[in-house]
Amino acid sequence: MSDVIIVGAGVVGAACAYYAARAGLDVTVLDRGPVAGGTTGAGEGNVLVSDKEPGPELDLAVLSSRLWRELAETSGGFEYEPKGGLVVAETPAIQERLVELAAEQGLPHDVVPAGGLRALEPHLAEGLAGGVHYPQDAQVQPMLAAARLLRHGADSFGHGALKLRLGVTVTGFVRSGDRVTGVRTDDGDMLAGAVVNAAGTWGGELAALAGVSLPVLPRRGFILVTEPLPEPLVRHKVYTAAYVTDVASDSAGLQTSAVVEGTPAGTVLIGASRERVGFDRTTSLPVLSRLAAQAVALFPALGAVRAIRSYCGFRPYCPDHLPVIGADPRAPGLHHACGHEGAGIGLAPATGHLLAQVLTGARPDLDLHPFRPDRFGSGEHR
Amino acid sequence: MTGPSPSPAIYDLAVVGGGPAGVAGALTAALRGLRVALVDSGARLGGQYFRHRGVPGEPPTEGFARFARQVRALTERAEVLTGRQVWAVTREDDGFTAHCLGGTAVRCRRLLIATGAHDRPLPFPGWDLPGVLTAGGAQALLKGQGVVAGDRVVVAGTGPFLLPVAAGLAAAGARIPGVYEANGGLGLARHPLLALGKAGEAARHLAAFARHRVPYRTRHAVVAAHGDRELEAVTVARLDRDWNVLDTRRVPCDTLATGYGFVPQIDLGVQLGCATRPDADGTPVLRADAAQRTTVPGVWAAGEPTGVGGRHLSELEGRIAGLSAAADHDDGPGPPELLLRRRARQRAFAAALLAAYPVKDGWRGWLRDDTLVCRCEEVPLARIREARDLGATDARSVKLLSRAGMGWCQGRICGHPVACLAGGDPAAPRRPIAQPVTLAALAELTLEEPHD
Numbered sequence: 068m069s070d071v072i073i074v075g076a077g078v079v080g081a082a083c084a085y086y087a088a089r090a091g092l093d094v095t096v097l098d099r100g101p102v103a104g105g106t107t108g109a110g111e112g113n114v115l116v117s118d119k120e121p122g123p124e125l126d127l128a129v130l131s132s133r134l135w136r137e138l139a140e141t142s143g144g145f146e147y148e149p150k151g152g153l154v155v156a157e158t159p160a161i162q163e164r165l166v167e168l169a170a171e172q173g174l175p176h177d178v179v180p181a182g183g184l185r186a187l188e189p190h191l192a193e194g195l196a197g198g199v200h201y202p203q204d205a206q207v208q209p210m211l212a213a214a215r216l217l218r219h220g221a222d223s224f225g226h227g228a229l230k231l232r233l234g235v236t237v238t239g240f241v242r243s244g245d246r247v248t249g250v251r252t253d254d255g256d257m258l259a260g261a262v263v264n265a266a267g268t269w270g271g272e273l274a275a276l277a278g279v280s281l282p283v284l285p286r287r288g289f290i291l292v293t294e295p296l297p298e299p300l301v302r303h304k305v306y307t308a309a310y311v312t313d314v315a316s317d318s319a320g321l322q323t324s325a326v327v328e329g330t331p332a333g334t335v336l337i338g339a340s341r342e343r344v345g346f347d348r349t350t351s352l353p354v355l356s357r358l359a360a361q362a363v364a365l366f367p368a369l370g371a372v373r374a375i376r377s378y379c380g381f382r383p384y385c386p387d388h389l390p391v392i393g394a395d396p397r398a399p400g401l402h403h404a405c406g407h408e409g410a411g412i413g414l415a416p417a418t419g420h421l422l423a424q425v426l427t428g429a430r431p432d433l434d435l436h437p438f439r440p441d442r443f444g445s446g447e448h449r
Numbered sequence: 450m451t452g453p454s455p456s457p458a459i460y461d462l463a464v465v466g467g468g469p470a471g472v473a474g475a476l477t478a479a480l481r482g483l484r485v486a487l488v489d490s491g492a493r494l495g496g497q498y499f500r501h502r503g504v505p506g507e508p509p510t511e512g513f514a515r516f517a518r519q520v521r522a523l524t525e526r527a528e529v530l531t532g533r534q535v536w537a538v539t540r541e542d543d544g545f546t547a548h549c550l551g552g553t554a555v556r557c558r559r560l561l562i563a564t565g566a567h568d569r570p571l572p573f574p575g576w577d578l579p580g581v582l583t584a585g586g587a588q589a590l591l592k593g594q595g596v597v598a599g600d601r602v603v604v605a606g607t608g609p610f611l612l613p614v615a616a617g618l619a620a621a622g623a624r625i626p627g628v629y630e631a632n633g634g635l636g637l638a639r640h641p642l643l644a645l646g647k648a649g650e651a652a653r654h655l656a657a658f659a660r661h662r663v664p665y666r667t668r669h670a671v672v673a674a675h676g677d678r679e680l681e682a683v684t685v686a687r688l689d690r691d692w693n694v695l696d697t698r699r700v701p702c703d704t705l706a707t708g709y710g711f712v713p714q715i716d717l718g719v720q721l722g723c724a725t726r727p728d729a730d731g732t733p734v735l736r737a738d739a740a741q742r743t744t745v746p747g748v749w750a751a752g753e754p755t756g757v758g759g760r761h762l763s764e765l766e767g768r769i770a771g772l773s774a775a776a777d778h779d780d781g782p783g784p785p786e787l788l789l790r791r792r793a794r795q796r797a798f799a800a801a802l803l804a805a806y807p808v809k810d811g812w813r814g815w816l817r818d819d820t821l822v823c824r825c826e827e828v829p830l831a832r833i834r835e836a837r838d839l840g841a842t843d844a845r846s847v848k849l850l851s852r853a854g855m856g857w858c859q860g861r862i863c864g865h866p867v868a869c870l871a872g873g874d875p876a877a878p879r880r881p882i883a884q885p886v887t888l889a890a891l892a893e894l895t896l897e898e899p900h901d
Contacts, residue, residue, distance in 0.1 A: 102842075103850070104845070108845070210850050355881065360893075372888055375856075375859060
């Protein structure tokens, strides 16, 4: 029997397991598939502070950004790149708004005038009004990050403290009265002092097995990948201001905004699209076409570069765009760490760290009230 | 390119692939009066099998005269668009559009996928040396360009395809130190080609081997290739039934042609959402009904994409698909029982062949830690093992953690071996972009979304 069972071996589950093991807990991680087989495996690996509105999510992002830096030093092996982010504005009005937002965020940043953009990104298109540079923005390889956190957690804090069970599907919960005391799986019952729902986009389904409602919905995104380039063409994570408003929007319809960045493998990743279409994996060529057009508008030299693949994933979307982190008072013993939408990679370490504090009875570094699982009320599925 | 540029009108049927299945399907439908377009990536029609230069005096491939007649008849009755690679197919309210590199878009009410198959190589130490090529590659050089791949050519792998490749090379003047068939097959005397009553074809290859003193060895394989900058020799191993190495010897050569069967190209079908099934050897193929219809209305498939079976079966399936598409267009008769019965017999034969020439697990023992499994991304076996150790339990997660299959060829070459190393059958490939396409071309697409 473990102290904690974590359901989900994506990056959030891995971070929860890592910090729980570090806090001295015996942890078992379950996943019905492989490590990083869900949304983590379809992510770009964003560790962003720049795209967050001031408030609880920004606080979480700032904490997480610091923790990723620490993890890169102590664990590593997941291509951590503190490359910085560059948000660009198409018009002077947008630039004005970007500068205001940066001031409200209170983050380290540099306002970049139109004439200074090319010094940061030599291949940017003409005619942009300026931008804001955020040195704290970084990138990780998300699949390796999840795998390495699990491995490092298992190796560093006493062998046997972190067990990974893959290919095991949770079918229900073991209860003792109201209390959740374990999980039922297709491989038998497993008992634990606490259970953590880190099932990402499938977190709502898992919560339903425990009889509690959690309105996590899939918000589909496509990413285009280019052929590897011999010389880096894009140095930072570069995106347009529209990305910030798209992220914050509630629309179910298709939204796209240009997000362009290079990777250590030499490829360029091009995002980002958002649409709520359920779990439909059918590739939408119109979406890919729009992503390509926006990227070429930002970096004209990309026009001659070939796309070799694309992939899609399902962001775990909550109606208020905030993740669900903490104990569920409706099902004592059950905790949640899911619903991070498109920011799960970036927010994973802070989520794991705070949840480990909850599990060990320590006072969390951040107020978890905005992330509480019962905040949605009933019947708020949209 | 041949034929005029495509008209903006919508075709009754568009066929992708100009091998035996595609040409038969297109011609059958055109003869019934459908407006047909056939799109092929090659400069000439023929696909992998009829890859001919048409040089006078060269011994023709079995069946080529018949194929050439079909092509002539087709060219008179349909739009034949060569030199165009389809990188995506999209669905619209009234049909489909095949998007070709270079910008051609072919609109159609019905689509026939006849995209054939490509070689399936297995990795082994040294397989990335210059001088090592696929059996199909060696065949293509010879048939397509009249180039003999080398002076001393070892042919190795599994399956009856090795026979014509070796015989062709020998006839063209290459010395063949050996043809190594990793399986026992059915024995030369009871060779499946003979079993089908095609004694002539097998006997001609064997006679060629005897004439050119080509040794043919079963339960043997090339398990390593050697050379500093280019191929100088190979290690040939005697194998047990599971392809574990029993003993080895070194055979000098400058070229190795190797192939372990074929992988059907089903990217376009998967793009459209056609259901797949595992073929007899576990390779994913498109599911097709008695009339060669896929599970997506309006989309047919014929030839290797519905199961590897060779050119006779491919042509038959193409004709059945053509008739079925025609019936869908004109409410006339569909494929007759006669054709369906012939197809059933040929499919039974194809299944027997796949069963007689499986890929056995012992090949994994030929690899060393530093043997590249994925050449595009330069992923050695050690990285695949590390990915499994980190929690990758299937081919997709092995790819995500090791980058195997993420490169230029998109796993066409390494997909099957990586799936085996990951411990499972290969899944249907998801290639929304079937061929690399520039971002500018992708950006310029004008598309309508289906309204359902």
